[in-house]
Amino acid sequence: MPLSKNHLPTSETPLVVATLLHFRRQVPWMYALLAINATALAYTHAGLAPRWMTHALPALLVPLILWRMFRWLMPPTPEMLTEAGATRMINRATVLGSFFAVAFVSWALGLAAYGGPYEHGHVVVFIGITVLGCLFCLTHLPGAATAVGILVSVPLVVYCLLSGNPVFVSVGVNIALVTAVFLIVLKDAHRVFHNLIASRNALVTERQQAQRLSDENRLLAHTDVLTGLPNRRYFFGALEAMLEARHQPDPAAPATPFCVGVLDLDRFKAINDTYGHVCGDRLLGEIGQRLNAAAQGPLTVARLGGDEFGVLFDGPPDLAQPAIRALCSNIHVPIAIDGFEVTLGCSAGIAVYPEAGTTAHALFDRSDYALYHVKAHQRGGCAVFSHEQEALIRVEQRVEAALQVACLERELELHYQPIFDTRTMTVTSVEALARWKSPVLGEVAPATLIAAAERLGVINAVTLILFERALTSLTVLPDPVSLSFNLSAQDLMSPSTMREIVRMIVATNISPKRIIFEVTETSLVTDMAAAREALERLRDFGVRTALDDFGTGYSSLCSLHELPLDILKVDRTFVNGMATGSGRSMVAAIRNLAQSLSLDCTMEGIETENQLIEVTLAGYRYAQGYLLGRPMPIDALLMTMREQHVHLPEAARHSVG
Ligand code: C2E
Ligand code: CA
Ligand code: CA
Numbered sequence: 001m002p003l004s005k006n007h008l009p010t011s012e013t014p015l016v017v018a019t020l021l022h023f024r025r026q027v028p029w030m031y032a033l034l035a036i037n038a039t040a041l042a043y044t045h046a047g048l049a050p051r052w053m054t055h056a057l058p059a060l061l062v063p064l065i066l067w068r069m070f071r072w073l074m075p076p077t078p079e080m081l082t083e084a085g086a087t088r089m090i091n092r093a094t095v096l097g098s099f100f101a102v103a104f105v106s107w108a109l110g111l112a113a114y115g116g117p118y119e120h121g122h123v124v125v126f127i128g129i130t131v132l133g134c135l136f137c138l139t140h141l142p143g144a145a146t147a148v149g150i151l152v153s154v155p156l157v158v159y160c161l162l163s164g165n166p167v168f169v170s171v172g173v174n175i176a177l178v179t180a181v182f183l184i185v186l187k188d189a190h191r192v193f194h195n196l197i198a199s200r201n202a203l204v205t206e207r208q209q210a211q212r213l214s215d216e217n218r219l220l221a222h223t224d225v226l227t228g229l230p231n232r233r234y235f236f237g238a239l240e241a242m243l244e245a246r247h248q249p250d251p252a253a254p255a256t257p258f259c260v261g262v263l264d265l266d267r268f269k270a271i272n273d274t275y276g277h278v279c280g281d282r283l284l285g286e287i288g289q290r291l292n293a294a295a296q297g298p299l300t301v302a303r304l305g306g307d308e309f310g311v312l313f314d315g316p317p318d319l320a321q322p323a324i325r326a327l328c329s330n331i332h333v334p335i336a337i338d339g340f341e342v343t344l345g346c347s348a349g350i351a352v353y354p355e356a357g358t359t360a361h362a363l364f365d366r367s368d369y370a371l372y373h374v375k376a377h378q379r380g381g382c383a384v385f386s387h388e389q390e391a392l393i394r395v396e397q398r399v400e401a402a403l404q405v406a407c408l409e410r411e412l413e414l415h416y417q418p419i420f421d422t423r424t425m426t427v428t429s430v431e432a433l434a435r436w437k438s439p440v441l442g443e444v445a446p447a448t449l450i451a452a453a454e455r456l457g458v459i460n461a462v463t464l465i466l467f468e469r470a471l472t473s474l475t476v477l478p479d480p481v482s483l484s485f486n487l488s489a490q491d492l493m494s495p496s497t498m499r500e501i502v503r504m505i506v507a508t509n510i511s512p513k514r515i516i517f518e519v520t521e522t523s524l525v526t527d528m529a530a531a532r533e534a535l536e537r538l539r540d541f542g543v544r545t546a547l548d549d550f551g552t553g554y555s556s557l558c559s560l561h562e563l564p565l566d567i568l569k570v571d572r573t574f575v576n577g578m579a580t581g582s583g584r585s586m587v588a589a590i591r592n593l594a595q596s597l598s599l600d601c602t603m604e605g606i607e608t609e610n611q612l613i614e615v616t617l618a619g620y621r622y623a624q625g626y627l628l629g630r631p632m633p634i635d636a637l638l639m640t641m642r643e644q645h646v647h648l649p650e651a652a653r654h655s656v657g
Pocket of ligand 1: 102276417432433434445446447450466486488518548549558572604605607624625626631
């Protein structure tokens with residue numbers, strides 16, 4: 001029951017309780033008035049009336065009313081503050097009031113039989129004045145006031161009228177009139193009080209309804225409809241609140257750390273595309289429920305949009321990391337939808353306050369950096385932002401910025417690295433390797449260029465420019481020499497790029513047999529089926545295919561078997577491992593595996609004579625590496641080949657000069 005500290009009714013107190021609380025402030029006065037006036041009357045009649053009337057009866061009645069008075073002075077009990085309790089108290093006050101009225105008026109009129117005209121006058125004044133005083137105190141209980149008014153004034157007025165004394169008769173008429181007017185005014189005052197409380201309560205109800213509506217609106221404005229999780233607005237509001245709470249006047253005091261995380265579903269776009277958006281929404285709904293159930297204690301999870309979720313952890317990173325990893329594992333549990341099961345992966349990046357930043361913007365950005373890093377290097381993982389990461393990402397951003405304004409036709413070049421047949425030690429093919437000399441950044445490593453081009457979605461343009469150059473170079477190379485050209489995953493996935501590549505080969509009139517396309521294992525795992533289809537088309541056209549960097553990716557032996565491949569290019573890390581017995585066994589095992597799948601084997605990264613001998617003995621058909629020839633411009637390559645007495649075509653002789 002809302003009450004103010006001094007037990008006064010507040011705006012939310014129900015009417016009956018408000019009435020009682022107002023009444024209890026006046027009732028002690030009423031009892032005090034009665035006790036004093038009654039004592040005075042007993043005093044003026046002492047010696048005139050019998051002792052039982054002037055001493056015994058007051059000694060019984062006065063303590064009784066004083067006891068009631070002290071009861072009302074006590075603080076209200078919780079029970080009194082309920083509607084039922086207050087009603088009971090008011091009813092009891094009405095009954096007791098009526099009892100005291102009858103008792104005192106009978107006693108006073110009894111005393112009127114003794115004494116002279118002054119004492120008679122005192123009796124009439126005592127009853128008349130006291131009843132008016134009591135009615136005043138009963139303003140808030142019109143029922144009790146009416147009962148007391150009637151029970152006291154009627155006998156008094158009758159007594160006055162029957163007295164035969166004209167003064168008493170007119171006093172009786174006066175008292176009857178004043179009491180009647182008093183009761184009418186009192187009733188009116190109570191109605192005003194009643195209306196005041198009722199309108200105040202109505203106002204409170206209205207205010208409560210408005211508050212509820214605004215709470216609901218606020219909840220809606222802060223909730224993501226699809227998942228039921230808090231939304232982006234809530235997330236940033238909560239993040240700001242955490243920062244605000246840590247805003248310390250004393251900068252020397254250590255700040256309590258907290259963590260900001262970003263979760264991103266892996267492969268969600270592919271699932272959305274494959275199964276449709278309705279299914280995608282249901283998946284998000286299920287994930288939302290899981291995250292909602294897990295978001296307890298110091299953990300808050302919100303949906304930021306798409307398949308991205310924000311996490312706030314009010315604690316240090318060593319506690320945040322396991323909690324966020326648990327969220328990722330939760331997402332990883334397969335979801336059954338329409339009779340099929342979908343397993344989603346999830347990567348997470350975390351930024352720690354205050355190391356990573358002290359503003360919402362900085363912290364969120366850095367958790368996003370960490371996520372970006374995880375996605376690029378350790379998909380499905382969870383990493384805490386570090387300044388090394390930021391430096392790395394800044395470099396990548398600079399490369400992207402330079403690439404966006406680059407004139408690719410002018411700035412891109414190709415170098416060619418010979419690949420030798422270990423049986424004849426002649427150049428069997430050359431691998432075209434991209435070189436980018438940026439006017440802004442200088443020479444940029446090809447792996448960096450390709451990764452940036454993939455991120456910016458310009459890799460297809462880069463590939464086509466380079467391939468055209470490579471084809472031109474191929475025309476100046478002797479017939480048995482083939483061209484190895486690297487394709488990125490995005491090239492394989494782009495039907496228009498694949499068509500353009502085929503068109504270019506047809507246009508140059510070069511035999512497709514002289515072209516080998518290299519693809520890395522990692523490029524195949526994104527969408528194995530699409531990659532296989534693209535490779536099959538190329539092979540049907542007549543070109544050969546090679547799996548590059550074998551041993552560094554994730555492709556299983558089974559998928560190796562299923563892929564339309566001609567050559568396996570073993571990653572150069574295996575060459576380095578050949579110094580040990582187990583390394584040599586591994587190299588031999590890969591060769592045997594390739595042989596069983598009817599694949600030729602190329603060993604990359606040959607740098608020493610010993611390595612070349614080992615690889616040759618292990619049965620590797622082709623070898624490539626700095627020992628045999630570094631990547632070089634086509635002119636330099638042709639020169640080297642001429643020095644090695646390789647028969648060059650007519651065009652090449654002009655080219656080399
Ligand atoms: P990759 O396809 O594995 O190319 C071989 C890389 O190994 C080349 O690095 C080459 O210079 C280097 N290399 C060759 N022999 C040796 C050796 O004996 N020792 C050592 N330590 N390294 C050796 P590069 O030119 O820096 O290219 C790096 C990667 O960039 C390539 O690896 C390839 O994945 C990618 N790349 C290059 N050009 C292109 C391109 O035109 N298109 C695409 N999609 N990727 C390309
Ligand atoms: Ca390659
Ligand atoms: Ca390679």
